Amino acid sequence: MSELPACPKCQSPYAYEDGELLICPECAHEWSASADAGSENVVRDSNGTPLADGDTVSVIKDLKVKGSSAVVKVGTKVKGIRLVDGDHDIDCKIPGIGQMGLKSEFVKKVAE
16 A cells, blocks of 8 residues: 655645545645645746745836835845745835735846
């Protein structure tokens, strides 16, 4: 009997096979056994460079701030980014504006 991996969502050891899929009976999460090896989602900047927590990025396009007349200008450097799941990949604090969410397609990694 082969050892099945734990559920990637809730870490339950009770996963079972159903055809091509693995299913967790505790949280009902379904995933492919073949996608287990590379299932980690990598956030990349506009040039395709992988980003990590704590990186410094530069904005590549003027971005309007919703609900405000402020604009994040091209070339604005943002230090200490934090990667999150969701529509906006990056949580950060922009100088002069404050806490904000950015999409990774509008930034490029700055060599430190």
